Amino acid sequence: MNKYNILLLFLFLYVNSIMAQVIGFENEIPKNIYVSSHDKLSLSSLYYKEGCRSLEWNFHSQSMLYINLGEKISLTEETEKKYGIQLWIYNTKESADSLRFEFLSADGLPAYYFTFHLASKGWRACWISFHHMKGNKKQKDIFSCRIIAPHYRGRIFFDRMTLPTCNFNLRTTPDMQMPENNSFASRELWHWCRTWEWEQYKYDLPLTELNVKDIEELEKIEKRLSRLLKKDEFPKEVVAQAYALLGKANIRDLKECVVGPPLVAPDDNLDSIQGDFSLNNLDTMLSGLAYDAFYNNSPQACSRYLSVWKYAIEQGFSYGSGMGTNHHYGYQVENIYTSAWLMRDVIWESEYRDDILGALQYWSALQETRQPLETCRDELLDSWHTLLMPKIVSSLMFLDKKERIRALKGLSRWLSSSLQYSTGTVGGLKIDGTTFHHGGFYPAYTTGVFESIGKFLYLMRGTKYMLTKEARQHLKFALQTMRNYCNKYEWGIGISGRHPFGAYKMEKGDVEAFAYLALSGDLSGLNQDFDYSLAADYLRLCPDTTPEVQLFKNKGVCPASAPEGFFVYNYGSTGIFRRKNWMVTLKGYTTDVWGAEIYTHDNRYGRYQSYGSIQIMGYPSNIESGYIENGWDWNRLPGTTTIHLPLDLLQAPLGTMMVRSKENFSGCSSLGKDGMFAMKLMERDFENFTKDFRARKSAFCFGNRIICLGTGISNSNCHYVTETTLFQSAFHPETDTICVNDEIVNKTNYYVELKAEKEPVLLKDSYENFYYVKGGSVKVQIAEQKSHQNKTCALTSGTFASAWIDHGVSPQNASYEYLICIQPTLEEQKLYQSGEIYRVLKCDSTAHIVHDNLNHITAFAMFESCHIENDILFSYLPEETMVMYKKEGNVACVSVCCPDLNIKEKSFTTCCSSRIIKKNLKLHGRWRTTKLNPRVHIERQQNYTLLVVDCQHGQPVEFMLMEE
Numbered sequence: 001m002n003k004y005n006i007l008l009l010f011l012f013l014y015v016n017s018i019m020a021q022v023i024g025f026e027n028e029i030p031k032n033i034y035v036s037s038h039d040k041l042s043l044s045s046l047y048y049k050e051g052c053r054s055l056e057w058n059f060h061s062q063s064m065l066y067i068n069l070g071e072k073i074s075l076t077e078e079t080e081k082k083y084g085i086q087l088w089i090y091n092t093k094e095s096a097d098s099l100r101f102e103f104l105s106a107d108g109l110p111a112y113y114f115t116f117h118l119a120s121k122g123w124r125a126c127w128i129s130f131h132h133m134k135g136n137k138k139q140k141d142i143f144s145c146r147i148i149a150p151h152y153r154g155r156i157f158f159d160r161m162t163l164p165t166c167n168f169n170l171r172t173t174p175d176m177q178m179p180e181n182n183s184f185a186s187r188e189l190w191h192w193c194r195t196w197e198w199e200q201y202k203y204d205l206p207l208t209e210l211n212v213k214d215i216e217e218l219e220k221i222e223k224r225l226s227r228l229l230k231k232d233e234f235p236k237e238v239v240a241q242a243y244a245l246l247g248k249a250n251i252r253d254l255k256e257c258v259v260g261p262p263l264v265a266p267d268d269n270l271d272s273i274q275g276d277f278s279l280n281n282l283d284t285m286l287s288g289l290a291y292d293a294f295y296n297n298s299p300q301a302c303s304r305y306l307s308v309w310k311y312a313i314e315q316g317f318s319y320g321s322g323m324g325t326n327h328h329y330g331y332q333v334e335n336i337y338t339s340a341w342l343m344r345d346v347i348w349e350s351e352y353r354d355d356i357l358g359a360l361q362y363w364s365a366l367q368e369t370r371q372p373l374e375t376c377r378d379e380l381l382d383s384w385h386t387l388l389m390p391k392i393v394s395s396l397m398f399l400d401k402k403e404r405i406r407a408l409k410g411l412s413r414w415l416s417s418s419l420q421y422s423t424g425t426v427g428g429l430k431i432d433g434t435t436f437h438h439g440g441f442y443p444a445y446t447t448g449v450f451e452s453i454g455k456f457l458y459l460m461r462g463t464k465y466m467l468t469k470e471a472r473q474h475l476k477f478a479l480q481t482m483r484n485y486c487n488k489y490e491w492g493i494g495i496s497g498r499h500p501f502g503a504y505k506m507e508k509g510d511v512e513a514f515a516y517l518a519l520s521g522d523l524s525g526l527n528q529d530f531d532y533s534l535a536a537d538y539l540r541l542c543p544d545t546t547p548e549v550q551l552f553k554n555k556g557v558c559p560a561s562a563p564e565g566f567f568v569y570n571y572g573s574t575g576i577f578r579r580k581n582w583m584v585t586l587k588g589y590t591t592d593v594w595g596a597e598i599y600t601h602d603n604r605y606g607r608y609q610s611y612g613s614i615q616i617m618g619y620p621s622n623i624e625s626g627y628i629e630n631g632w633d634w635n636r637l638p639g640t641t642t643i644h645l646p647l648d649l650l651q652a653p654l655g656t657m658m659v660r661s662k663e664n665f666s667g668c669s670s671l672g673k674d675g676m677f678a679m680k681l682m683e684r685d686f687e688n689f690t691k692d693f694r695a696r697k698s699a700f701c702f703g704n705r706i707i708c709l710g711t712g713i714s715n716s717n718c719h720y721v722t723e724t725t726l727f728q729s730a731f732h733p734e735t736d737t738i739c740v741n742d743e744i745v746n747k748t749n750y751y752v753e754l755k756a757e758k759e760p761v762l763l764k765d766s767y768e769n770f771y772y773v774k775g776g777s778v779k780v781q782i783a784e785q786k787s788h789q790n791k792t793c794a795l796t797s798g799t800f801a802s803a804w805i806d807h808g809v810s811p812q813n814a815s816y817e818y819l820i821c822i823q824p825t826l827e828e829q830k831l832y833q834s835g836e837i838y839r840v841l842k843c844d845s846t847a848h849i850v851h852d853n854l855n856h857i858t859a860f861a862m863f864e865s866c867h868i869e870n871d872i873l874f875s876y877l878p879e880e881t882m883v884m885y886k887k888e889g890n891v892a893c894v895s896v897c898c899p900d901l902n903i904k905e906k907s908f909t910t911c912c913s914s915r916i917i918k919k920n921l922k923l924h925g926r927w928r929t930t931k932l933n934p935r936v937h938i939e940r941q942q943n944y945t946l947l948v949v950d951c952q953h954g955q956p957v958e959f960m961l962m963e964e
Contacts, residue, residue: 005725021069023161024263025055025797032068046254047157049088049123049262051274054159059149066146067633073103073142073164075130080137084164085145086324088316089177090157093900095806097150103130104146105139112137117177118150122314124177125268125324129168132181136696157885160268164521169267173322181930192327196320197620205370205409207402214405217463221408222396224459229338234295242288245281251311263315267325279332282312290339293346302346305339309347312958319358326363330386335365337393344397357397366407369414376911378426379438380418381445388415388452392459412465415456419471423912424903425592429474430571431953434482439574439909440594440658444497444504446482448474451509457516464522476523476534479514482506482539484567485576485585488620492585493627493637494613495574498602500790501629506541514538515548529555536560566675566701568668570899570954573610575668575677577701577892580853582618582822584706586639586699588666590678592901596656603790604651605634607659610666610698612679614639614706618767618823626729626767631785631798636725641681641710641807643720645688647788653687660906664880667899669956671857671884678848678882678899683715690717698848698861700838704828706820707838709848709861713807713814722811724774726803726818727765731782738801739764740780748799750782751851753806753858762793762833763803770821770829775815817843841870847877859884873942876922882956883921890963891930896921898951914953921947923961940964 023030029041035057044056057065075083086103095118102110112133116126130137145163149156173193174181182193251260261277270276285308293301316323340347340360347356361367365387395407424426425439437445451476460466467475485491489506492709496504515522515941519533526532535552539559541550566575573593577584587610589595595610597603615638617625635644666679685691693715700707710724731738737746739760740754754761754777761778763771780803787796807814817840821832841858842849848861849868858871865879873885873892885894898917905912923945927934935957937948949957 019861021163023163024051025053027052027681029055032070032399033065034062034068035059035065038855039065041065044157046259047090047123047159047257049090049159049264049302054090054157056084056155056157057149058155059825060153061149061151063149064146065149066144067163068144069142069163070527075140075142080131080745081129082168083164083166084127084131084133084168085161085163086168087161087163088123089116089126089358090123090159091121092156093154094119094121095150095152095154097152099150099156100148102146102148103133103135103142105141105412106142106143107139109139111139111142113134113613114178117179120318120320120656120811122318123316124175124321125171125316126178127165127172127324128178128181129165129172142262145232146671150295160262160264164593169325171267171325171327173324173326175322176320186887190327191377191383193322193325195326195362195365195367196322198365198370199320199362199368201367202405203370203410205406208405208644209399210405215401217465218396218401221459221463221465225341225392225396228455228458229341231291235291238284239288239292242292245285246289246308249277249281249285249311251307253307253310258311258314260311260315263312263317265329267327268323279317282308283333283335284318286312286339287335290342294342302343305343305346305350306350310352313352313355313359317359317363318355319362328382329363330382330390334386336360337364337390340397340448341393347397348399356622357399360390360397361394366391366394366411369407369410373414373417376423376426377418377428378909379437380422380428381435381442381449382427384418384452385445385448388456388511392456395561405761408460408465412460412467413828415453416468416471419453419467421474422590423913424905426909426911429478432569432955433477434569434571434574435478435482436571438597438658440497440597441495441574442567442597443482443485443491443495444499446478447504447510447610449601450482450513451507452702453511454513457513457520461516461520462579469521469523472517472520475517476478476531479534480515480537481567481569482577483585484563485569485574487562487578487581487583487617488541490621492583492587492615492617493622494585494587494609494611494615495572496575496603496609498597498599498606499631500603500606500609501627511538511547513546514541515552517544518552519548520749532557533560537753551958564845565666565673566670568670568675568897568900568954568956570667570897571901572898573667573679575670575675575701577675577706579621579704581824582616583601585613585615585617585702586677586701587613587615587667588677588681589661590664590900591660591662591667591906592664592903593666594660596657596659598652598657600652600655601791604793605647605788605790607652608635608637608640608642610644611637611640611681612677612695612699613637614677614699614708616767616769616820616822618769623730626731626765627799628730629787629789630796631787631800632784632796633728633787633802634716634790636723636728636802636804638698638727639708640724641697641713641722641724643690643693643715643717645720649688658908659686661685664865664900664902666881667897667954669882669884669895669897669899671859671886671893671895671956674852674857674884676703676854676859676861676882676884678863680863690715692716693722696845696848696863700850700859702838702852702855704822705832705852706822707835707840707850707852708816708818708820708841709840710816711813711843711848713816714812716810717809721809722807722814724770724805724807724816726778726805727769728800728802729765729767731766731799731801733799736766736801737962738780738782745904748784748900750780752780754778754780760835765803766801768823770824770832771803771818772821772832773805773816773818776816779804779806790963803946815843855886856888857884857886871925875924878919878921879923881919892927892961892963893958894961895956896951896959897954897956899954901954902952916952919949919951922950923947926964928964930962932958934961
């Protein structure tokens with residue numbers, strides 16, 4: 001159906017008698033729109049926001065335009081939130097007055113109304129739901145709409161109108177025209193929509209007189225910014241794209257206005273085929289013209305650059321405009337700010353200077369930095385990543401240098417305070433070093449963030465605008481955390497969010513941030529001229545010969561080794577186990593930690609990412625370690641216990657899903673360089689889920705060994721088998737082999753079933769990892785697999801070697817036990833195969849307890865409280881606790897962890913902080929701590945010791961005990 005048809009076009013959705021009516025103005029004035037006799041309606045081709053015509057209303061003071069709805073709109077409290085009006089208005093005259101929209105009931109009285117301020121000239125969006133309108137709202141049946149003109153004579157243009165709009169956009173943006181439009185703006189989540197709210201902030205920093213140092217620092221920063229943004233080579237392709245778009249746009253300056261294609265946000269039914277332009281198109285045109293002008297000294301490019309700016313401002317990319325919804329625009333405007341810096345002299349000398357500078361500063365959200373950062377601010381990763389550089393450019397674009405200095409001070413303060421540890425599940429840095437976005441641990445949004453902050457550090461080095469030492473220490477911890485969960489640049493599938501298989505990774509700019517932070521000053525407390533540990537990490541990660549590489553090497557810094565140890569990140573229910581150059585990612589989920597981010601077109605089949613996954617990256621990348629999407633069986637992420645579903649049932653039934661568990665016991669703990677993972681696995685009551693699916697899982701990590709236990713595996717799904725996956729990895733027949741007991745296999749179309757009841761099954765994958773399975777039915781195959789791509793559902797295929805423990809359909813209290821040995825030497829293989837390297841002391845629904853005979857560590861995964869039999873240290877341990885200890889003589893090194901974040905509010909994001917959970921443990925004999933620890937409390941009795949440990953943030957509490 002042609003959206004430019006006459007009259008009321010029908011995208012009809014019947015809900016409570018509400019019908020969406022798209023009103024077009026291409027060929028004639030719709031019959032249901034009329035005005036009083038002394039006013040005039042006409043079609044205009046001078047201004048348009050859709051097609052090539054709009055509706056022109058020449059009005060008198062306080063005259064009225066009527067829209068007869070034809071069929072009544074019957075509202076309820078629910079549909080008030082979902083329905084409203086959506087249109088664009090071209091205002092020809094700036095005014096303190098406004099239009100008043102009234103929606104009339106059967107008696108002709110307004111039940112709902114709102115005002116649209118006319119403070120700006122040009123196209124402005126008018127989007128509002130009935131819920132956010134004013135009025136008594138007692139009459140829910142609406143028959144017509146009338147628009148009351150301001151108190152003067154003039155003309156207004158309307159276009160792109162839908163009345164009523166169905167399923168109203170929740171991210172509608174308040175702006176200068178409609179400042180009270182959207183109550184969602186007050187939520188921490190909708191940071192994109194808060195630009196007008198922040199515009200009301202006033203600087204609490206005074207303007208100060210300049211001194212010589214101020215001028216020198218400004219010049220230093222500006223020179224660095226020019227070096228940073230300058231291309232090494234003339235960007236021919238970008239310039240060519242700009243001119244191609246410019247020709248398509250046919251922007252014409254008619255003095256009274258600039259005519260060009262409709263510029264709209266993606267959520268405004270953007271239709272590029274019909275001629276709509278997006279902010280991406282604007283970004284391309286401005287950046288290409290700027291490069292042509294800058295590199296070629298082209299006066300014509302300068303003139304066209306300013307014409308495009310005039311067009312953009314007229315179309316609504318301007319000060320005080322929200323364009324209906326502006327969410328996520330930061331990703332679309334980055335190069336606009338680069339262009340502005342390159343063309344700053346042209347802009348400053350232009351007659352459009354104030355309008356351009358106003359748009360730049362407004363859309364950069366620089367106004368938020370006029371005040372210290374609010375205490376609970378969500379979605380910081382988006383702001384850092386996409387708007388930090390625009391903020392820097394906007395700060396330096398003020399005409400008055402005193403304004404530039406104040407802006408930089410405010411920006412530095414804002415950024416420093418934003419790098420404090422955020423509470424709950426809102427975005428930002430967490431106290432365990434993880435970075436949060438969308439209410440979860442999200443490395444895919446972290447990359448790019450560190451690049452942006454690194455650029456800030458580079459620009460501000462040696463000036464008063466440098467971040468505070470505390471902020472830089474927090475940033476160092478976050479960078480080191482990324483270093484820990486990347487091997488070398490990539491992270492595991494379990495923490496990939498909605499981007500599995502390495503679509504995102506640590507990039508060059510993130511690596512550069514290590515160097516820039518190192519050069520900002522020593523953060524180790526050693527009073528060195530820079531931070532040597534960060535410099536060493538940089539040398540390990542940077543493959544190029546940069547000036548920073550040369551500097552660090554000249555100072556005697558050597559590249560760091562790959563991290564080793566066990567790293568606990570329970571804000572993501574994640575553990576990272578590392579030795580030599582391999583890395584294992586262990587992943588679960590809880591009431592506070594979602595298991596996977598699944599969208600309709602992203603990660604559709606990723607439900608099982610956090611079902612106790614144990615992903616070994618034995619080599620630097622996912623691909624080199626055997627994890628390839630083509631042909632991947634989404635049911636078989638290593639370590640997970642899953643119901644093996646067809647992909648149409650595995651696909652998320654609700655489109656967007658970030659499922660959390662109803663259990664709180666899932667996460668990791670550590671003792672020294674070793675660690676453990678445990679979880680109570682359960683599924684929710686959703687379509688295509690199995691609501692009674694339960695399991696208790698653990699993994700104990702020592703040296704290069706992982707002892708994996710599972711108990712209580714139960715569900716009622718009688719159609720599909722339940723499995724625990726040992727491995728699934730890409731197989732290359734020409735080079736790869738696997739080992740099944742004593743048989744070396746390199747052929748495809750291989751399948752075998754083995755019983756591990758009498759003798760353990762020995763397997764080796766093609767990446768030098770060994771698996772010793774004790775009990776159960778083990779299945780191994782090498783086969784070409786058919787699968788579907790996670791975004792497009794496109795059919796894929798690939799050859800994989802896989803092994804799993806088959807628990808059958810509808811298992812009841814099934815279990816498993818197996819040992820993983822990661823790239824062992826020949827001597828280690830013989831030792832591990834002897835079966836004498838560990839003992840399982842308890843393995844049931846109450847607890848999984850393991851003693852490692854090589855490291856002499858005993859580890860407890862306590863699912864329920866119980867008395868401990870035959871242990872030399874503990875006689876009682878509480879539920880949902882992880883304990884590890886190593887005893888030598890009368891000294892014991894102990895760690896205690898409760899992975900439960902204990903956050904009171906259970907919502908998508910919350911500012912509620914993690915609360916302390918006290919764990920009471922009972923020890924044989926009389927013990928005392930060797931060092932004061934405020935989180936550990938000792939009460940000694942005659943023949944036992946009560947140990948009370950304050951657990952918070954899911955962090956292990958490690959301490960030494962001495963027996964008296």
